[in-house]
Amino acid sequence: MSEGNDPQGKFMSAEEAVRRFVKDGDLVTIGGFTVSRNPMALAREIIRQGRRDLHLAVHSHGQAMDLLVGAGCVRRIEVAYGGTGRFAPTCIRFRRAAQSGELEVEDYSNFQMGLRFLAGALNLPFMPCRSGLESDLLAKWGFSPELRQREGKLARHKAVVTENPFGDTGERVVLLPALTPDVALIHAQYVGDDGTVRIKGLTFLDLEQARAASRVIVSCEEIVPAAYLRQDPDQNSLPHFLIDAVVRAPYGAHPTACHYFYDYDPRHLNMYRREAGEDESFRGYLKRWVFDAPDQESYLAQVGTSDLIRIRANSQAGYAPGLDRR
Amino acid sequence: MSEGNDPQGKFMSAEEAVRRFVKDGDLVTIGGFTVSRNPMALAREIIRQGRRDLHLAVHSHGQAMDLLVGAGCVRRIEVAYGGTGRFAPTCIRFRRAAQSGELEVEDYSNFQMGLRFLAGALNLPFMPCRSGLESDLLAKWGFSPELRQREGKLARHKAVVTENPFGDTGERVVLLPALTPDVALIHAQYVGDDGTVRIKGLTFLDLEQARAASRVIVSCEEIVPAAYLRQDPDQNSLPHFLIDAVVRAPYGAHPTACHYFYDYDPRHLNMYRREAGEDESFRGYLKRWVFDAPDQESYLAQVGTSDLIRIRANSQAGYAPGLDRR
């Protein structure tokens, strides 16, 4: 961490943050979206520490989700989309785990997941929704009623169809259960030395996820004086008192993008797609990029300077214009 | 308006915006909160044009609401709070109109109103809520069931208590009907010459109100090139294609505050409290500040330079430090 003050002991290493705040069996949610702002440094640390039986709740997720699933940390997932755009239209390890049956999958849509996190953030028990009537998103349950009855963390129903009591027409509405994760993992551009978080670019569902969770771990590119962030509070994203742990992790979203800092890394993502395709080569990927690189510093040394420079964001565009993305 | 391009004909005078987009009987919502960013220039124009039977739906409202009610434009109001802090702990004309029975009042709480606008913004028919069980906010209906049946714009119920279907405990939850106003009136600091809106400081419920409404009128301190606002899209508030009319109105929130531009005007607000206290003096207030000042320019001439300079915001603080607020 920086030399800022740390009255509440929030600033710590990824190792300490994961050790203290992520437990086996936890309901975990991760910020970002497909190829942007995935909390990769935190995900790699969770794999290193061998967390098991995690229950992930995510919307459209890519790299961090796929790595956690591939490494065997995840038993159940509630998800709207597993893919990284052109690099992997369906996430590779997610696909294999779903097909083999080793991963229990419960499907929702993105708006539905957004509303479920929003319900958790506002401490509401459920949310109404107009998406998915007559679809298999409602008809087919990945988690059985029996499992839902047995597991305290699961809502009793995947969704419930009801009638709008405020109109005359008996209009049908879907109700969706709130999500209140045990822990949210977020990667941000800036955190103040009081814990105030500033995210640049799209916020996706990060703000709702953080407010819905019982604990919040934020990794960040830079720790800056709180006074700097407080010069324009309109631009800040989350208040310090919601944050349990702050981890300084430059390039902490690599190989996904972090707006205004770096682009996604097409070479790494293409290499990942190839290596994730077979179990043995995927084990090789994990060894090289996770286990043999015990922290973010050694991971970045493994990535190497030329790739880091190549994806560096242009200050005006916020990404790397002209980057070879084939 | 500025010399910017106006391909969609959005830029117009307050006179034209109110004439075209606010009709007698409309369900109107106004942005801001008590003493900040009330759309006063638009409210004064509505009074000048003699709109009647308006149905206001607001949360904590002060100056614009009280002026519209006092001028006889409003028949019904759904409201959480009518006051302007220390200047009028209960809005003067609102109090009189409620006590005389000429104003039909339906009370909610602020969180409830926020959720109702959010429901409208997300096109959801209702929202659950944990506020107000066993309170008279639920028990006492300002709008009778018969009126609600008769008037198409009103939900059939003020609120409905139901059970959370996702838990085991039969937990009780309040359901609140969505609000979808005919028109939202917003005052912003900046609008781009494409219609993009940037609000500085607290956004209150303005964003939810604008997204819930069928039509949106925005008055603003400055019209700036869209390219300027697009340099940092993180700071923008509403997209151009949601906005029907943009009215350039410097000091358009006076006598309420507009962060980074001017503070509230304590002299004017104290004078208003005195003059609003009696019908005759209130008629004098309306004559001087609304009818005899046919537009914002003549209104500001009436306010005078010394008051405008006195409340000018300091660039660092965003308000007028040391302003005599007694």
Add this chain to the structure above:
Amino acid sequence: MPPAYTNKEMMALAAGRLVDNGDILFAGTGLSMLAATVAKRIHAPAATVFFETGGIDPALAELPLAVADPRVMSGSCLNSGLLDAFSLLAHRRLRTISFLGAAQIDAYGNINTTCLGDYHRPRVRFPGSGGACDAMSQAFAVILFMQHDKQRFVEKLDYLTSPGWLSGGDSREKAGFQRGGPRAVVTNLGVMKFDETTRRMYLHQLYPGVSAQEVADNTGFEMDLTRASQAEPPSEAELKALREDVDPQRLILGPAAE
């Protein structure tokens, strides 16, 4: 000779003393603004103040006169809006303490900020709930401010705007509330609290120079006076912080003591 002070000063300080360092405070206008800011400057510097308008942990270099005052938007941790603020108020893990005023209160701490007389044709109309019903429904705890008289401390409210302990006992929990309820009532005579079992209001502290009988005479319902102790008078340091630092223009404090 101890320093002279006013009722309002005593009330602001008595309420401020109820704040712990590290509390998350949901403050309204008026006295609650004074209580929160004075506590922060005296004994609870790590307390965080936020407002229903979305102003989170502002610098408060000057005293705001309303929760939408631009003074709650400056030097803040975060400027947001009402829904973000209420998400913090209702947050399962945050122990938010709310300060509220009211026009009427009953023996179980239910309050009225809406009207006197019939709701449809009120004798006196007040501002309404604002965020009061939300704070009383969902905050971790609430501290109330009242002028102490029989018209305000009543057997039955004209309108129940915001739920306190309802009819006492476990009625609040049974109604469906997950937590919260009023913790104390700070008046111009003393501080009341609520019995842990019956949830009925009792006299907890008397201000210097006030008798228990005076409280009884100004309360419209039966109140247990037997548990009362004496409140500490304001210290020089407290008065100095309040008068010189928090409200030097006496915008909320009003006229100074003779």
Add this chain to the structure above:
Amino acid sequence: MPPAYTNKEMMALAAGRLVDNGDILFAGTGLSMLAATVAKRIHAPAATVFFETGGIDPALAELPLAVADPRVMSGSCLNSGLLDAFSLLAHRRLRTISFLGAAQIDAYGNINTTCLGDYHRPRVRFPGSGGACDAMSQAFAVILFMQHDKQRFVEKLDYLTSPGWLSGGDSREKAGFQRGGPRAVVTNLGVMKFDETTRRMYLHQLYPGVSAQEVADNTGFEMDLTRASQAEPPSEAELKALREDVDPQRLILGPAAE
């Protein structure tokens, strides 16, 4: 001699032609990104593109490869998040047109982007709904992209991810949807539309050199082929915009025509 072009180029342009100037477009990745951006550069400059991630009307100086690509955050009207984006998708007054791809489609335009085989132990797992179910449920209209073959144009979906015209006729309205439904299906053979009454898919346009029989042979359900006309081949101007301006690296277009 007319210019050579690929199937993907024809598909992107055929879909782009369905865009009107002024439309509000909700775009996904891949071909839908191409269709939206090429339309904006050719005949619909006032069309506005936004993404479920919250990127509203970005400059799109480079082609995004995913809806969360930082290229959807630059020069935008507004950078927000998913809930704001879906509020625009579902807005009562905005006529949002959505572009989507799918793995399977049936005769009534219901689509599957979830899996083949049993849901609990799928033979092939796809990414899932993402925002597809939301767009099919709530957008004003949807334009679909498909590879045209019998495995994809099926009598019965393995999983109904996103509701189209359901079982046809007024079944969509009866199910509770307020508006929307698929407007067209753009494939590598032609463009299909849906009958106004039965809501069943029919062949609307054939690409140059494609026969109606070819469509029938590649469709796993009965399709009305009698209303088909011939699509205009890509113009030089369209191909130039697509190749030189929209996707010069052929990131989505893939290999060029021989």
